[in-house]
Amino acid sequence: HHPFQVNQHGHLEIGGLDTITLAEKYGTPLYVYDVAMIREKARTFVHTFEELGVQAKVAYASKAFSSIAMLQVAKQENLYLDVVSEGELYTALQADFPTDRIHLHGNNKSVEELTMAIDHNIGCIVIDNFHDIDLLTQILQEKNKKMDVLMRVTPGVESHTHDYIMTGNEDSKFGFNLENGQADAAFKRLFQHETICLKGLHCHIGSQIFETEGFILATDILFKTLAKWKENDDYTPSVLNLGGGFGIRYTAEDAPLPYEKYVKELVIAVEHHVSKLDISMPEIWLEPGRSIVGEAGITLYTIGSMKEIPGVRKYISVDGGMADNIRPALYQAKYDAVIANRANKPANNHVTVAGKACESGDQLIKNLPVPEVESGDILAVFSTGAYGYSMASHYNRFANPAVVFVENQTDKLVVKRETYADVVRNDLSYE
Ligand code: LLP
Secondary structure (H helix, E strand, O other): OOOEEEOOOOOEEEEEEEHHHHHHOOOOOEEEEEEEHHHHHHHHHHHHHHOOOOOOEEEEEEHHHOHHHHHHHHOOOOEEEEEEEEEHHHHHHHHHOHHEEEEOOOOOOOOOHHHHHOOOOOOOEEEEOOOHHHHHHHHHHOOOOOOEEEEEEEEEOOOOOOOHHHOOOOOOOOOOOOOOHHHHHHHHOOOOOOOEEEEEEEEOOOOOEEOEEEEEEEEHHHHHHHHHHHHHHHOOOEEOOOOOOOOOOOOOOOOOHHHHHHHHHHHHHHHHHHHHHHHHHHOEEOOHHHHHOOOEEEEEEEEEEEEEEEEOEEEEEOOOOOOOOHHHHHHOOOOOOEEHHOOOOOEEEEEEOOOOOOOOEEEEEEEEOOOOOOOOHHHOOOOOOOHHHOOOOOOOHHOOOEEEEOOOEEEEEEEEEOOOHOOOOOOOOOO
Protein backbone atom coordinates (compact mmCIF):
# COMPACT_ATOMS: atom_id res chain seq x y z
CA HIS A 1 0.00 0.00 0.00
CA HIS A 2 3.06 2.21 0.00
CA PRO A 3 4.00 4.43 -2.94
CA PHE A 4 7.62 3.25 -3.22
CA GLN A 5 9.28 0.89 -5.71
CA VAL A 6 11.20 -2.32 -5.13
CA ASN A 7 14.34 -2.87 -7.26
CA GLN A 8 15.72 -6.04 -8.87
CA HIS A 9 17.59 -6.96 -5.67
CA GLY A 10 14.30 -6.97 -3.82
CA HIS A 11 15.31 -3.78 -2.01
CA LEU A 12 12.89 -0.99 -1.27
CA GLU A 13 13.64 2.25 -3.08
CA ILE A 14 12.82 5.82 -2.21
CA GLY A 15 13.07 8.50 -4.86
CA GLY A 16 14.81 5.97 -7.12
CA LEU A 17 17.55 5.15 -4.59
CA ASP A 18 18.14 1.86 -2.79
CA THR A 19 17.22 2.16 0.89
CA ILE A 20 19.81 -0.45 1.86
CA THR A 21 22.55 1.65 0.28
CA LEU A 22 21.25 4.69 2.15
CA ALA A 23 21.20 2.77 5.44
CA GLU A 24 24.81 1.67 4.86
CA LYS A 25 25.94 5.15 3.89
CA TYR A 26 24.28 7.12 6.70
CA GLY A 27 23.63 4.52 9.39
CA THR A 28 20.35 3.82 11.16
CA PRO A 29 17.93 4.92 12.48
CA LEU A 30 17.57 7.24 9.53
CA TYR A 31 14.76 9.49 8.37
CA VAL A 32 14.61 9.66 4.55
CA TYR A 33 12.34 12.00 2.58
CA ASP A 34 11.26 11.81 -1.04
CA VAL A 35 11.43 15.52 -1.84
CA ALA A 36 9.54 15.15 -5.13
CA MET A 37 6.60 13.84 -3.13
CA ILE A 38 6.76 16.81 -0.74
CA ARG A 39 6.66 19.16 -3.72
CA GLU A 40 3.82 17.24 -5.35
CA LYS A 41 1.64 17.46 -2.22
CA ALA A 42 2.37 21.15 -1.79
CA ARG A 43 1.54 21.81 -5.44
CA THR A 44 -1.75 19.94 -5.18
CA PHE A 45 -3.02 22.48 -2.65
CA VAL A 46 -1.59 25.50 -4.46
CA HIS A 47 -2.71 24.42 -7.95
CA THR A 48 -6.24 23.55 -6.89
CA PHE A 49 -6.77 27.08 -5.61
CA GLU A 50 -5.22 28.46 -8.81
CA GLU A 51 -7.51 26.33 -10.98
CA LEU A 52 -10.51 27.57 -9.06
CA GLY A 53 -9.33 31.15 -9.43
CA VAL A 54 -9.54 31.64 -5.68
CA GLN A 55 -7.06 33.86 -3.83
CA ALA A 56 -5.35 31.66 -1.27
CA LYS A 57 -2.32 31.14 0.90
CA VAL A 58 -1.09 27.65 1.71
CA ALA A 59 0.97 27.85 4.88
CA TYR A 60 3.03 24.77 5.68
CA ALA A 61 2.55 23.92 9.37
CA SER A 62 6.20 23.57 10.23
CA LYS A 63 5.52 21.75 13.51
CA ALA A 64 5.04 18.61 11.37
CA PHE A 65 8.70 18.69 10.33
CA SER A 66 10.89 21.73 10.66
CA SER A 67 14.48 21.91 9.52
CA ILE A 68 16.37 24.43 7.45
CA ALA A 69 16.31 22.23 4.34
CA MET A 70 12.59 21.53 4.69
CA LEU A 71 11.78 25.21 5.03
CA GLN A 72 13.91 25.92 1.97
CA VAL A 73 11.78 23.45 0.02
CA ALA A 74 8.63 25.14 1.36
CA LYS A 75 10.07 28.47 0.24
CA GLN A 76 10.89 27.10 -3.23
CA GLU A 77 7.28 25.90 -3.51
CA ASN A 78 6.00 29.39 -2.68
CA LEU A 79 4.31 28.18 0.46
CA TYR A 80 3.64 30.37 3.42
CA LEU A 81 4.74 29.15 6.82
CA ASP A 82 2.98 28.51 10.11
CA VAL A 83 5.28 28.72 13.14
CA VAL A 84 4.22 28.32 16.76
CA SER A 85 7.32 29.16 18.72
CA GLU A 86 10.51 31.16 18.80
CA GLY A 87 12.37 27.98 17.84
CA GLU A 88 10.26 27.42 14.74
CA LEU A 89 10.55 31.10 13.84
CA TYR A 90 14.31 30.98 14.38
CA THR A 91 14.55 27.97 12.05
CA ALA A 92 12.56 29.87 9.42
CA LEU A 93 14.92 32.85 9.72
CA GLN A 94 17.92 30.53 9.37
CA ALA A 95 16.33 29.12 6.20
CA ASP A 96 15.98 32.67 4.92
CA PHE A 97 12.25 32.18 4.67
CA PRO A 98 10.62 35.47 3.56
CA THR A 99 9.31 36.85 6.83
CA ASP A 100 6.22 38.41 5.30
CA ARG A 101 5.12 34.87 4.45
CA ILE A 102 5.35 33.66 8.06
CA HIS A 103 2.36 33.36 10.41
CA LEU A 104 2.78 33.02 14.16
CA HIS A 105 0.49 30.82 16.25
CA GLY A 106 0.49 29.76 19.87
CA ASN A 107 -1.77 29.62 22.90
CA ASN A 108 0.84 31.12 25.21
CA LYS A 109 3.01 33.44 23.19
CA SER A 110 5.74 35.06 25.20
CA VAL A 111 6.81 38.69 25.04
CA GLU A 112 10.05 37.44 23.46
CA GLU A 113 8.19 35.53 20.75
CA LEU A 114 5.90 38.43 19.94
CA THR A 115 8.80 40.87 19.93
CA MET A 116 10.84 38.64 17.64
CA ALA A 117 7.87 38.27 15.28
CA ILE A 118 7.22 42.02 15.23
CA ASP A 119 10.88 42.95 14.82
CA HIS A 120 11.15 40.63 11.82
CA ASN A 121 7.97 42.02 10.28
CA ILE A 122 6.30 38.65 9.93
CA GLY A 123 3.14 38.53 7.84
CA CYS A 124 0.49 37.74 10.41
CA ILE A 125 -0.05 36.86 14.05
CA VAL A 126 -2.93 34.59 14.96
CA ILE A 127 -4.37 35.89 18.21
CA ASP A 128 -5.42 33.06 20.47
CA ASN A 129 -6.60 34.65 23.74
CA PHE A 130 -7.00 37.87 25.73
CA HIS A 131 -3.46 37.70 27.08
CA ASP A 132 -2.24 37.76 23.46
CA ILE A 133 -4.27 40.91 22.83
CA ASP A 134 -2.79 42.62 25.91
CA LEU A 135 0.80 41.74 25.07
CA LEU A 136 0.61 42.31 21.35
CA THR A 137 -1.12 45.69 21.44
CA GLN A 138 1.26 46.88 24.15
CA ILE A 139 4.40 45.86 22.24
CA LEU A 140 3.03 47.33 19.00
CA GLN A 141 2.20 50.60 20.75
CA GLU A 142 5.70 50.81 22.23
CA LYS A 143 7.22 50.19 18.82
CA ASN A 144 4.71 52.37 17.03
CA LYS A 145 3.91 49.55 14.62
CA LYS A 146 0.87 47.84 13.16
CA MET A 147 0.26 44.13 12.61
CA ASP A 148 -2.06 42.00 10.50
CA VAL A 149 -3.83 39.54 12.74
CA LEU A 150 -6.36 36.74 12.60
CA MET A 151 -8.52 35.78 15.53
CA ARG A 152 -8.48 32.07 16.32
CA VAL A 153 -11.89 30.80 17.33
CA THR A 154 -13.14 27.38 18.38
CA PRO A 155 -16.19 26.49 16.32
CA GLY A 156 -16.95 23.51 18.55
CA VAL A 157 -16.73 21.01 15.75
CA GLU A 158 -15.49 17.59 16.72
CA SER A 159 -13.41 15.87 14.13
CA HIS A 160 -13.28 12.10 14.14
CA THR A 161 -9.80 11.59 15.31
CA HIS A 162 -7.80 10.73 18.39
CA ASP A 163 -8.64 12.83 21.46
CA TYR A 164 -5.09 14.06 21.96
CA ILE A 165 -5.05 15.81 18.61
CA MET A 166 -8.51 17.29 18.69
CA THR A 167 -7.99 21.00 19.05
CA GLY A 168 -11.19 22.51 17.71
CA ASN A 169 -13.79 21.37 20.23
CA GLU A 170 -15.50 23.56 22.80
CA ASP A 171 -13.32 22.45 25.69
CA SER A 172 -10.09 23.54 24.06
CA LYS A 173 -7.07 25.44 25.28
CA PHE A 174 -6.94 27.13 21.87
CA GLY A 175 -8.81 30.14 20.62
CA PHE A 176 -11.82 32.20 21.58
CA ASN A 177 -15.05 30.44 22.30
CA LEU A 178 -17.83 31.42 19.93
CA GLU A 179 -20.77 30.44 22.13
CA ASN A 180 -20.07 32.28 25.38
CA GLY A 181 -19.37 35.79 24.12
CA GLN A 182 -15.58 35.59 24.35
CA ALA A 183 -15.11 35.89 20.60
CA ASP A 184 -17.41 38.93 20.49
CA ALA A 185 -15.51 40.56 23.35
CA ALA A 186 -12.18 39.93 21.63
CA PHE A 187 -13.57 41.28 18.37
CA LYS A 188 -14.60 44.50 20.09
CA ARG A 189 -11.05 44.97 21.36
CA LEU A 190 -9.35 44.17 18.05
CA PHE A 191 -11.66 45.78 15.52
CA GLN A 192 -10.42 49.27 14.76
CA HIS A 193 -7.63 49.07 17.35
CA GLU A 194 -4.97 51.51 16.15
CA THR A 195 -2.21 48.85 16.15
CA ILE A 196 -4.24 45.99 14.71
CA CYS A 197 -5.48 45.14 11.26
CA LEU A 198 -8.01 42.38 11.87
CA LYS A 199 -7.86 40.40 8.63
CA GLY A 200 -10.31 37.71 9.64
CA LEU A 201 -10.86 34.45 11.50
CA HIS A 202 -8.89 31.29 11.99
CA CYS A 203 -10.01 27.86 13.09
CA HIS A 204 -8.37 24.44 13.15
CA ILE A 205 -10.72 21.58 13.85
CA GLY A 206 -8.23 18.76 14.34
CA SER A 207 -5.73 16.54 12.66
CA GLN A 208 -5.71 13.40 10.47
CA ILE A 209 -9.26 14.09 9.25
CA PHE A 210 -10.72 11.91 6.50
CA GLU A 211 -13.89 13.77 5.61
CA THR A 212 -14.89 17.26 4.55
CA GLU A 213 -18.02 17.62 6.69
CA GLY A 214 -16.14 18.92 9.72
CA PHE A 215 -14.52 21.70 7.69
CA ILE A 216 -17.81 22.66 6.10
CA LEU A 217 -19.61 22.67 9.43
CA ALA A 218 -16.86 24.88 10.87
CA THR A 219 -17.25 27.25 7.92
CA ASP A 220 -21.01 27.47 8.53
CA ILE A 221 -20.38 28.30 12.17
CA LEU A 222 -17.74 30.95 11.41
CA PHE A 223 -20.13 32.65 9.01
CA LYS A 224 -22.87 32.85 11.66
CA THR A 225 -20.49 34.98 13.71
CA LEU A 226 -19.32 36.93 10.67
CA ALA A 227 -22.94 37.71 9.75
CA LYS A 228 -23.44 39.12 13.24
CA TRP A 229 -20.32 41.30 13.07
CA LYS A 230 -21.31 42.56 9.64
CA GLU A 231 -24.76 43.48 10.90
CA ASN A 232 -23.50 45.17 14.08
CA ASP A 233 -20.21 46.73 13.01
CA ASP A 234 -20.18 46.48 9.23
CA TYR A 235 -17.12 44.22 9.50
CA THR A 236 -16.12 42.04 6.55
CA PRO A 237 -13.16 39.66 6.70
CA SER A 238 -10.50 39.68 4.03
CA VAL A 239 -9.12 36.32 5.16
CA LEU A 240 -10.57 33.04 6.34
CA ASN A 241 -8.02 30.53 7.65
CA LEU A 242 -9.42 27.03 7.98
CA GLY A 243 -6.29 25.42 9.44
CA GLY A 244 -4.82 22.04 8.56
CA GLY A 245 -5.66 18.49 9.46
CA PHE A 246 -5.95 16.72 6.11
CA GLY A 247 -5.52 12.99 6.65
CA ILE A 248 -2.78 10.77 5.22
CA ARG A 249 -2.32 7.04 4.73
CA TYR A 250 -0.42 5.34 7.51
CA THR A 251 -1.81 1.84 6.92
CA ALA A 252 -4.12 0.18 4.41
CA GLU A 253 -7.02 1.02 6.72
CA ASP A 254 -6.61 4.74 6.08
CA ALA A 255 -8.46 6.15 3.11
CA PRO A 256 -7.39 9.77 2.71
CA LEU A 257 -9.37 11.99 0.37
CA PRO A 258 -7.58 13.67 -2.52
CA TYR A 259 -6.54 17.11 -1.26
CA GLU A 260 -8.26 18.70 -4.27
CA LYS A 261 -11.56 17.51 -2.81
CA TYR A 262 -11.08 19.30 0.52
CA VAL A 263 -10.08 22.48 -1.28
CA LYS A 264 -12.99 22.39 -3.74
CA GLU A 265 -15.62 21.65 -1.12
CA LEU A 266 -14.28 24.30 1.22
CA VAL A 267 -14.31 26.88 -1.54
CA ILE A 268 -17.89 25.99 -2.45
CA ALA A 269 -18.95 26.29 1.20
CA VAL A 270 -17.27 29.68 1.59
CA GLU A 271 -18.65 30.98 -1.73
CA HIS A 272 -22.15 29.99 -0.66
CA HIS A 273 -21.93 32.06 2.54
CA VAL A 274 -20.18 34.93 0.81
CA SER A 275 -22.98 35.32 -1.70
CA LYS A 276 -25.62 35.03 1.04
CA LEU A 277 -23.90 37.75 3.07
CA ASP A 278 -23.25 39.78 -0.05
CA ILE A 279 -19.59 40.43 0.73
CA SER A 280 -16.54 39.90 -1.45
CA MET A 281 -14.74 36.58 -1.35
CA PRO A 282 -12.10 36.51 1.39
CA GLU A 283 -8.71 34.94 0.75
CA ILE A 284 -8.68 31.35 1.94
CA TRP A 285 -5.70 30.25 3.97
CA LEU A 286 -4.88 26.65 4.85
CA GLU A 287 -2.21 25.20 7.12
CA PRO A 288 -1.42 21.65 6.01
CA GLY A 289 1.41 19.99 7.90
CA ARG A 290 1.09 16.23 7.92
CA SER A 291 -0.41 16.07 4.43
CA ILE A 292 2.66 17.79 2.94
CA VAL A 293 5.42 15.73 4.57
CA GLY A 294 3.85 12.66 6.23
CA GLU A 295 3.82 10.13 3.41
CA ALA A 296 7.04 11.48 1.89
CA GLY A 297 9.10 10.33 4.88
CA ILE A 298 10.20 6.85 5.91
CA THR A 299 12.38 5.68 8.79
CA LEU A 300 15.04 3.02 8.30
CA TYR A 301 16.05 0.90 11.28
CA THR A 302 18.39 -2.05 11.73
CA ILE A 303 16.83 -5.10 13.30
CA GLY A 304 18.85 -6.50 16.20
CA SER A 305 17.54 -8.87 18.84
CA MET A 306 14.50 -11.09 18.43
CA LYS A 307 12.46 -12.85 21.05
CA GLU A 308 9.78 -15.46 20.56
CA ILE A 309 7.24 -16.19 23.27
CA PRO A 310 5.81 -19.44 21.90
CA GLY A 311 2.10 -19.20 21.25
CA VAL A 312 2.06 -15.51 22.19
CA ARG A 313 4.16 -13.40 19.87
CA LYS A 314 7.51 -12.73 18.33
CA TYR A 315 9.30 -9.49 19.02
CA ILE A 316 11.84 -8.00 16.69
CA SER A 317 13.76 -5.07 18.14
CA VAL A 318 15.05 -2.14 16.16
CA ASP A 319 17.79 0.39 16.91
CA GLY A 320 15.33 3.26 17.47
CA GLY A 321 11.75 3.55 18.64
CA MET A 322 9.80 5.96 20.78
CA ALA A 323 12.66 8.46 20.88
CA ASP A 324 12.42 8.98 17.10
CA ASN A 325 8.69 8.19 16.76
CA ILE A 326 6.59 8.82 19.85
CA ARG A 327 3.28 8.49 17.97
CA PRO A 328 2.57 4.78 18.60
CA ALA A 329 3.24 5.16 22.34
CA LEU A 330 1.46 8.49 22.66
CA TYR A 331 -1.56 8.07 20.37
CA GLN A 332 -1.61 4.31 19.70
CA ALA A 333 -0.86 5.37 16.12
CA LYS A 334 -0.62 2.58 13.58
CA TYR A 335 2.16 2.22 11.01
CA ASP A 336 3.01 -0.07 8.15
CA ALA A 337 6.52 -1.31 7.36
CA VAL A 338 8.49 -3.74 5.24
CA ILE A 339 11.78 -5.54 5.59
CA ALA A 340 13.55 -3.26 3.14
CA ASN A 341 16.14 -5.84 2.01
CA ARG A 342 13.44 -8.49 1.39
CA ALA A 343 10.70 -6.24 0.10
CA ASN A 344 9.70 -8.69 -2.64
CA LYS A 345 9.31 -11.70 -0.33
CA PRO A 346 5.84 -12.86 0.73
CA ALA A 347 4.97 -12.05 4.32
CA ASN A 348 4.14 -15.27 6.13
CA ASN A 349 4.88 -14.36 9.75
CA HIS A 350 3.63 -11.73 12.17
CA VAL A 351 5.93 -9.86 14.50
CA THR A 352 5.74 -7.00 16.96
CA VAL A 353 8.32 -4.33 16.26
CA ALA A 354 9.82 -3.15 19.54
CA GLY A 355 11.98 -0.10 20.04
CA LYS A 356 15.09 -0.10 22.18
CA ALA A 357 13.94 2.37 24.82
CA CYS A 358 13.74 1.13 28.39
CA GLU A 359 9.98 1.01 28.42
CA SER A 360 7.58 -1.86 27.62
CA GLY A 361 5.30 0.51 25.74
CA ASP A 362 8.01 1.24 23.23
CA GLN A 363 6.44 -0.81 20.44
CA LEU A 364 6.30 0.72 17.00
CA ILE A 365 4.05 -1.80 15.24
CA LYS A 366 1.99 -4.71 16.53
CA ASN A 367 1.35 -7.74 14.31
CA LEU A 368 3.33 -6.64 11.32
CA PRO A 369 3.26 -9.23 8.53
CA VAL A 370 6.84 -10.00 7.48
CA PRO A 371 8.81 -12.68 5.61
CA GLU A 372 11.61 -14.53 7.47
CA VAL A 373 13.58 -11.93 9.41
CA GLU A 374 17.22 -12.01 10.42
CA SER A 375 19.17 -9.82 12.70
CA GLY A 376 20.87 -7.17 10.56
CA ASP A 377 17.88 -6.76 8.23
CA ILE A 378 16.66 -3.24 7.57
CA LEU A 379 13.11 -2.28 8.53
CA ALA A 380 11.50 0.60 6.64
CA VAL A 381 8.55 2.19 8.42
CA PHE A 382 6.30 4.22 6.12
CA SER A 383 4.64 7.61 6.58
CA THR A 384 6.92 8.81 9.35
CA GLY A 385 7.54 12.19 7.71
CA ALA A 386 5.25 14.18 10.02
CA TYR A 387 5.60 14.48 13.79
CA GLY A 388 8.44 11.95 13.89
CA TYR A 389 11.67 13.94 13.81
CA SER A 390 9.79 16.99 15.11
CA MET A 391 8.71 15.13 18.27
CA ALA A 392 11.96 13.22 18.78
CA SER A 393 13.39 13.10 22.29
CA HIS A 394 16.63 12.17 24.01
CA TYR A 395 15.05 9.53 26.22
CA ASN A 396 17.71 7.05 27.33
CA ARG A 397 20.16 9.60 25.97
CA PHE A 398 19.63 8.39 22.43
CA ALA A 399 21.18 10.72 19.87
CA ASN A 400 18.65 12.01 17.34
CA PRO A 401 18.91 10.32 13.94
CA ALA A 402 20.07 11.99 10.75
CA VAL A 403 17.69 13.21 8.03
CA VAL A 404 18.42 12.60 4.35
CA PHE A 405 16.60 14.16 1.41
CA VAL A 406 16.37 12.25 -1.85
CA GLU A 407 15.51 13.96 -5.13
CA ASN A 408 16.44 13.28 -8.77
CA GLN A 409 18.12 10.05 -7.62
CA THR A 410 20.51 12.03 -5.47
CA ASP A 411 20.76 11.79 -1.69
CA LYS A 412 21.68 14.73 0.48
CA LEU A 413 22.25 14.82 4.23
CA VAL A 414 20.10 17.68 5.60
CA VAL A 415 20.28 17.04 9.35
CA LYS A 416 23.41 15.47 10.78
CA ARG A 417 23.11 12.55 13.15
CA GLU A 418 23.67 13.77 16.68
CA THR A 419 26.76 12.61 18.47
CA TYR A 420 26.86 11.74 22.16
CA ALA A 421 28.89 14.90 22.59
CA ASP A 422 25.81 16.75 21.23
CA VAL A 423 23.66 14.95 23.76
CA VAL A 424 25.73 16.15 26.72
CA ARG A 425 26.54 19.52 25.14
CA ASN A 426 24.68 21.57 27.72
CA ASP A 427 25.52 19.43 30.72
CA LEU A 428 27.72 21.17 33.30
CA SER A 429 29.95 19.54 35.85
CA TYR A 430 29.06 19.43 39.55
CA GLU A 431 32.36 18.38 41.04
N1 LLP B 1 -2.74 24.55 12.12
C1 LLP B 1 -2.91 24.50 13.44
C2 LLP B 1 -3.43 25.66 14.14
C3 LLP B 1 -2.60 23.32 14.14
O1 LLP B 1 -2.79 23.28 15.45
C4 LLP B 1 -2.08 22.20 13.45
C5 LLP B 1 -1.72 20.99 14.14
C6 LLP B 1 -1.91 22.32 12.05
C7 LLP B 1 -2.26 23.51 11.43
C8 LLP B 1 -1.35 21.21 11.21
O2 LLP B 1 -2.14 20.07 11.27
P1 LLP B 1 -1.84 18.87 10.27
O3 LLP B 1 -2.16 19.32 8.87
O4 LLP B 1 -0.42 18.51 10.41
O5 LLP B 1 -2.75 17.78 10.75
N2 LLP B 1 1.46 15.62 17.10
C9 LLP B 1 0.19 15.18 16.54
C10 LLP B 1 -0.46 16.24 15.70
C11 LLP B 1 -0.68 17.51 16.44
C12 LLP B 1 -1.25 18.54 15.54
C13 LLP B 1 -1.32 19.84 16.23
N3 LLP B 1 -1.75 20.90 15.40
C14 LLP B 1 0.39 13.90 15.77
O6 LLP B 1 1.52 13.41 15.72
O7 LLP B 1 -0.57 13.34 15.25
